[in-house]
Amino acid sequence: MATLVKTPSGTWKAVIRKQGWPTAAKSFRTKRDAEDWSRRVEDEMVRGVFIERGPSERTNFGAALDRYLAEVTPTKKESTQRAERLKAVPLRTFFGKYSLAAVSPELVAKYRDHRIAAGKKPNTVRLELALASHLFNTVIREWRIGLVQNPVASVRKPSAGEGRDRRLSSSEEKRLRSAVSAYSNPMLRWIFELAIETGMRSSEITGLTMRQIDITRRIVRLSKTKNDNARTVPLTQKAKDVLAAALANPVRPDDCDLVFFGEPGRDGRRRPYNFNKAWLGIKVQLGLGDLRFHDLRHEAVSRLVEGGLSDQEVAAISGHKSMQMLRRYTHLRAEDLVSRLDDLRKR
Incomplete structure (x- = not known):
């Protein structure tokens, strides 16, 4: 009693x-x-x-988010860590002063609608909500801070939308190749060519080490990938030539194993070459502001499909886990299929 x-x-x-x-x-x-x-x-x-609800009523969202960023985020890959710190900013601004117990599905829906109304892309908002949802799951399952349910779980998430269909025209590719070739650092051109030839992600290219490359067998072994699945990427003849040139870079320090290396940091360590500033400058110069470097991966994958490789063969090269994701990243030009349709008619 x-x-x-x-x-x-x-x-x-x-x-x-x-x-x-x-x-x-x-x-x-x-x-x-x-x-x-x-x-x-x-x-x-x-x-x-x-369930003792006192702790969830005394702990505000901002404090829980700080703990998550300090304890959970560091266990993830560096790229994920950077992304989560960026996603945490709008979440803290909106929910920060609310207690965990006060964050309701209605409030989460209000956040979703507020971000969409502010012009944020649906996929951006979806990923922000995914971070909030994992925070609440951690609060409930690991920290035991007295919550009955995850308020994000029952809220409708924005659709991820269709995959980008940005393809390079032949003139755009020619202009880009000319611009990156004229750039003072040849590593920018090598990275550009590898993206189109192999479909590797920018982080996979810039993170390459010399021991991952087998020029004789024309393969690259990737151990650190976005989905954590190691894979082996076959090299076209052009990709092989590009990597051979990169490996023969005469300015590489003897103690550096990176294929694409930057200047030493304050700690004396060399990290992967950061080409973003140069790439953005070239895009502005050429009037290609809507082009992302990741679109080169889309272009490469689409060309593999257009070249006649099966979905399984393309997925083995690109590293896509499912055929559904592969279809989102693959866009075929109708005009490129015309000749193949004609060939079918002749059979």
């Missing part, structure tokens, strides 16, 4: 002591509220479903 005590400040404190359960206590403005809470908690204890 609950004990109700009137405090010197005029509030009512309810205390519940039940064998097999931790003592539960809470203060209320009125005796009626204290009685209602006591009955609910005692009923939950009888049914074996009671």
